[in-house]
Amino acid sequence: MKMPDDKIRVIVAKMLAEQQRLQHDSVDAIVLKTVGSVLASFGIEDDDRKELRADFQHLRRWRTTLAQAQSYTLKIVITIIATGLMGAVWLGVKVLLGK
DSSP: OOOOHHHHHHHHHHHHHHHHHHHHHHHHHHHHHHHHHHHHHTTOOGGGHHHHHHHHHHHHHHHHHHHHHHHHHHHHHHHHHHHHHHHHHHHHHHHHHHO
């Protein structure tokens, strides 16, 4: 009794798909375990994830705030220098016109 080639292909395809799914699940489990152990080696436990996320969000807000402050500081310094130069030119013009 010989099986048709189509049936054999279907059975092989199903077996390969199941094997790939099992392998994918296995890889996912290994990756999760590895990441968990690396985080644990840094002192971060699974229960600390929410706090860690909040800490990273706080650091990001702090970083963006500092970047904005640096930008504003640069603009203020340029404005002060330009105002000082304009004031010096104005005083020079007043002195020249006053004589």
